[in-house]
Amino acid sequence: MNTPRRCAVRGFTLIELLVVIAIIALLISLMMAGVTRAKRSATETACMSNLRELTNSALSFANDHKGSFPNWSSPIPSNVSLGAQVRPYYMRPEWIDYLEENYGLTRRNLYSPSNPRWNTDDLWENGIVGYFYFGNRPALNAQLGGLYGPKAFARKIYDQPHFRILFADLNRQYPIPHFVTPSDTRRWGANHLYSEGGEPRGTHLSYMDGRVEFRPWSKMEHRFEYVGAAYFW
Numbered sequence: 001m002n003t004p005r006r007c008a009v010r011g012f013t014l015i016e017l018l019v020v021i022a023i024i025a026l027l028i029s030l031m032m033a034g035v036t037r038a039k040r041s042a043t044e045t046a047c048m049s050n051l052r053e054l055t056n057s058a059l060s061f062a063n064d065h066k067g068s069f070p071n072w073s074s075p076i077p078s079n080v081s082l083g084a085q086v087r088p089y090y091m092r093p094e095w096i097d098y099l100e101e102n103y104g105l106t107r108r109n110l111y112s113p114s115n116p117r118w119n120t121d122d123l124w125e126n127g128i129v130g131y132f133y134f135g136n137r138p139a140l141n142a143q144l145g146g147l148y149g150p151k152a153f154a155r156k157i158y159d160q161p162h163f164r165i166l167f168a169d170l171n172r173q174y175p176i177p178h179f180v181t182p183s184d185t186r187r188w189g190a191n192h193l194y195s196e197g198g199e200p201r202g203t204h205l206s207y208m209d210g211r212v213e214f215r216p217w218s219k220m221e222h223r224f225e226y227v228g229a230a231y232f233w
Contacts, residue, residue, distance in 0.1 A: 043113040048204050048212055050109045051167050055206040057103040058135055058166055062157040069135030085139035086226055088132035089170055112169060112191035132168040144224055154208055169203040171232040203233055
């Protein structure tokens with residue numbers, strides 16, 4: 001009489017188990033990297049949309065005011081320093097109200113979703129926004145006159161300035177050479193900076209003809225310094 005043979009059930013060896021675990025870990029890391037890239041792409045697209053809306057508002061304003069771009073740093077009361085007038089991310093509260101009433105632009109449009117650390121109540125209440133605006137800034141043009149001539153940026157829509165840029169992402173080192181202020185690491189001075197000790201991925205730029213483009217860090221330049229801060233685009 002034949003006795004049926006038992007089939008031995010072979011289990012995983014330790015090496016095989018470690019290989020499976022390593023493969024699963026690799027797949028998870030690839031998936032997380034994909035999610036991070038997708039999230040970054042979405043916020044950068046929203047950032048570009050903000051610049052389009054801001055640019056359209058400045059061009060519409062110019063068309064309605066004999067070609068003059070809005071001067072976000074005016075009117076200049078005695079308590080607004082020259083430094084505030086020169087810094088391209090400063091905006092008078094009156095203009096914040098004007099943009100909302102006339103163009104439907106709100107706080108959301110004035111800060112990049114890629115840099116939520118800059119969008120704080122204390123900065124907002126002091127007129128510090130999350131984008132550079134260069135149009136019709138007499139104090140900034142005067143400050144840069146020695147570098148780029150009397151018209152570094154346009155005051156009117158038909159000007160021929162050195163830079164035909166209206167808006168750009170925040171890209172500021174303070175103190176030089178830090179994009180993240182060492183004394184307050186909540187302050188990230190570049191909108192598309194994704195590691196504390198690194199460099200920004202690039203910047204969006206909008207132009208007087210309404211175009212908006214992305215310029216990578218490799219093509220950005222250090223443009224000027226003012227009161228211990230360096231500005232890039």
